[in-house]
Amino acid sequence: MIYGTTAKILRVDLTSSTIEVEELSEDFFRLYPGGKALAGYILLTEMTAGVDPLGPENVLVLASGLLTGAPVSTTPRYVVSARSPLTMGYGESEAAGFWGPELKMAGFEAIVIKGRAEKPVFLWIKDGEAEIRSAQHLWGRLAAEVQTTIRTELGDEKIRVLQIGPAGEKMVRYAGLTNDLRHFNGRNGMGAVMGSKNLRAVALRGSNRYQKLAYDADRLKRLGRKIAQAVPKTASSWSLQEHGTPVLVEPLSKAGILPTRNFRQGEFDGVDGIKIETYESQALIGRRSCYACAVSCKREVAIDGEPSEYGGPEYETIGAFGSDCGVGDLQSVLKANELCNAYVMDTISTGATIAFAMECFERGLISLEDTGGLELRFGNAEAMLTLVEQIARREGFGDLLAEGSLRAAQKIGGDALRYAIQVKGMELALHDPRGKYNVGLGYAVAEIGADHLVVPHDPSLADPESQTFKDARALGITEAAPSRSLSDVKVQHFYILEKLTSLEKVIGFCFFGPAPRSLILPEEVQEAINAATGWDLSIEEMLQIGERATNLARLFNQREGFSRQDDVLPERMYEPLENGALQGESMSRQEVEHALSVLYRMKGWDEDSGMPTSEKLAQLNLGWAADLVD
Numbered sequence: 138m139i140y141g142t143t144a145k146i147l148r149v150d151l152t153s154s155t156i157e158v159e160e161l162s163e164d165f166f167r168l169y170p171g172g173k174a175l176a177g178y179i180l181l182t183e184m185t186a187g188v189d190p191l192g193p194e195n196v197l198v199l200a201s202g203l204l205t206g207a208p209v210s211t212t213p214r215y216v217v218s219a220r221s222p223l224t225m226g227y228g229e230s231e232a233a234g235f236w237g238p239e240l241k242m243a244g245f246e247a248i249v250i251k252g253r254a255e256k257p258v259f260l261w262i263k264d265g266e267a268e269i270r271s272a273q274h275l276w277g278r279l280a281a282e283v284q285t286t287i288r289t290e291l292g293d294e295k296i297r298v299l300q301i302g303p304a305g306e307k308m309v310r311y312a313g314l315t316n317d318l319r320h321f322n323g324r325n326g327m328g329a330v331m332g333s334k335n336l337r338a339v340a341l342r343g344s345n346r347y348q349k350l351a352y353d354a355d356r357l358k359r360l361g362r363k364i365a366q367a368v369p370k371t372a373s374s375w376s377l378q379e380h381g382t383p384v385l386v387e388p389l390s391k392a393g394i395l396p397t398r399n400f401r402q403g404e405f406d407g408v409d410g411i412k413i414e415t416y417e418s419q420a421l422i423g424r425r426s427c428y429a430c431a432v433s434c435k436r437e438v439a440i441d442g443e444p445s446e447y448g449g450p451e452y453e454t455i456g457a458f459g460s461d462c463g464v465g466d467l468q469s470v471l472k473a474n475e476l477c478n479a480y481v482m483d484t485i486s487t488g489a490t491i492a493f494a495m496e497c498f499e500r501g502l503i504s505l506e507d508t509g510g511l512e513l514r515f516g517n518a519e520a521m522l523t524l525v526e527q528i529a530r531r532e533g534f535g536d537l538l539a540e541g542s543l544r545a546a547q548k549i550g551g552d553a554l555r556y557a558i559q560v561k562g563m564e565l566a567l568h569d570p571r572g573k574y575n576v577g578l579g580y581a582v583a584e585i586g587a588d589h590l591v592v593p594h595d596p597s598l599a600d601p602e603s604q605t606f607k608d609a610r611a612l613g614i615t616e617a618a619p620s621r622s623l624s625d626v627k628v629q630h631f632y633i634l635e636k637l638t639s640l641e642k643v644i645g646f647c648f649f650g651p652a653p654r655s656l657i658l659p660e661e662v663q664e665a666i667n668a669a670t671g672w673d674l675s676i677e678e679m680l681q682i683g684e685r686a687t688n689l690a691r692l693f694n695q696r697e698g699f700s701r702q703d704d705v706l707p708e709r710m711y712e713p714l715e716n717g718a719l720q721g722e723s724m725s726r727q728e729v730e731h732a733l734s735v736l737y738r739m740k741g742w743d744e745d746s747g748m749p750t751s752e753k754l755a756q757l758n759l760g761w762a763a764d765l766v767d
């Protein structure tokens with residue numbers, strides 16, 4: 138037995154309708170122990186360069202993390218990975234909820250899906266057995282109906298359903314996946330990849346508890362209890378339980394970094410309509426959690442007095458459909474969120490692409506004729522909601538926006554590219570790097586495009602007296618640095634923290650788990666891994682697992698022709714903010730370029746190409762990969 142893992146991968150070829158089970162070796166598990174590392178290895182070794190992301194040759198990997206399903210708060214995550222139809226590079230999206238733990242309970246670490254089914258299908262997996270079933274009766278239906286139908290058909294209300302929606306079927310380039318209707322693999326268009334394979338859902342049921350896999354289940358349980366007890370004593374975790382991520386809206390507006398009207402402004406004049414007090418008085422009807430998590434940050438809402446079948450909007454969604462589209466009406470934001478959840482599309486890219494179109498309309502780059510009569514001005518909530526549906530169905534003007542802001546800008550022409558707020562084709566999340574410089578560095582270098590979950594955000598290491606800074610010392614961080622700095626100290630923060638965040642994506646931790654973002658100390662992450670596996674990893678060795686996973690993703694992009702030239706921030710980040718506490722402030726192109734050079738050197742990447750050197754690959758036991766990218 139290899140502790141901490143089922144050591145099994147389910148392999149499904151939809152073209153030939155064949156299913157196989159692969160056993161993993163202990164040596165392999167040591168290097169690629171789950172999630173991002175496992176997915177990165179498979180994508181790099183089982184695909185060649187240049188495959189069509191929406192063709193049958195693309196490989197879709199659904200992988201739980203090493204700790205996914207352990208009795209430790211914030212560890213239910215799994216990753217969905219493939220070549221991205223949005224960025225054309227390494228694609229990846231994580232989600233929490235219940236599906237990842239259930240995959241392990243059903244007996245598998247990961248599912249690797251190849252080919253394309255002739256007709257719509259879904260996968261049904263129960264305790265080590267798998268079958269491909271027809272999904273023709275599910276095609277075109279909204280997510281809630283599909284989940285109910287699958288559970289009824291299979292006669293079990295506890296089945297965990299991971300699915301795409303109609304947006305994935307239509308291959309909207311930022312379509313996502315959802316599990317339990319409330320947890321989303323939103324980013325990077327993984328839903329479009331699954332849709333291109335005619336695969337609507339993967340339904341699971343398993344009965345093997347994680348504890349049976351663990352080397353020291355009692356130690357893991359004791360650690361889990363200790364962490365759960367720390368939740369009410371940790372300010373950031375308690376705030377997540379009390380108010381969830383929507384609590385960020387007003388403070389970020391006051392700080393001048395709430396992306397507003399397509400990132401032109403940092404303070405939103407309509408913030409009262411979407412701030413936490415409005416959310417809690419108008420919409421909140423309950424709180425929920427993910428598997429075995431004591432943080433319980435998920436929200437339940439009612440829209441126009443009716444309980445929604447889907448979860449309430451997170452901060453990112455409120456920013457995308459609220460301030461970034463200039464909409465200060467919570468009910469409209471709730472509806473946009475529900476539509477995206479029902480059709481299963483990324484709320485960030487959907488809102489940001491509409492905000493981009495609004496700016497193009499106001500600047501005269503597109504007309505009423507282009508939009509089919511929609512007055513696409515900032516603040517027009519009705520037009521925004523119409524467009525969300527049009528995008529999901531690829532109808533009217535929505536068909537162009539379903540391609541994402543970069544491709545839409547290329548089609549619109551003129552200055553439009555300037556207003557597409559994206560990196561590598563993926564739209565920025567709702568955090569303005571002009572107030573958090575390391576978030577900007579993350580947007581620039583992340584292999585998947587403008588991801589906001591690359592490092593804990595800058596304020597956590599700005600104050601040397603803060604608990605968050607003290608918690609980071611065990612990672613090797615010794616000096617604090619302000620949020621609006623790209624000094625070498627700041628780049629070193631990035632270098633260390635990126636390894637930690639990447640590790641989280643390998644082992645299944647949610648971004649709201651480990652310190653310095655949250656409550657679980659580096660020593661506790663280390664203890665959890667060692668208790669699960671029986672290993673004796675040091676913190677440095679643990680971080681190297683994360684570093685290896687990042688380098689695999691980087692190599693994938695190198696093979697697809699990416700280089701330093703793709704690690705660029707949108708032009709807007711070098712333009713001054715128009716209002717708010719940071720009015721007139723922008724990033725400096727020179728500083729960003731300097732920081733990139735410093736970062737590449739720290740990472741052991743070539744300064745000109747931005748790609749891993751052979752020495753770095755050898756150090757990470759990835760020497761074998763050099764031949765694949767030549």
Ligand code: SF4
Binds near residue numbers: 427431434650
């Ligand atoms: S912190 Fe929130 S999102 Fe993360 S696992 Fe817990 S409940 Fe889920």
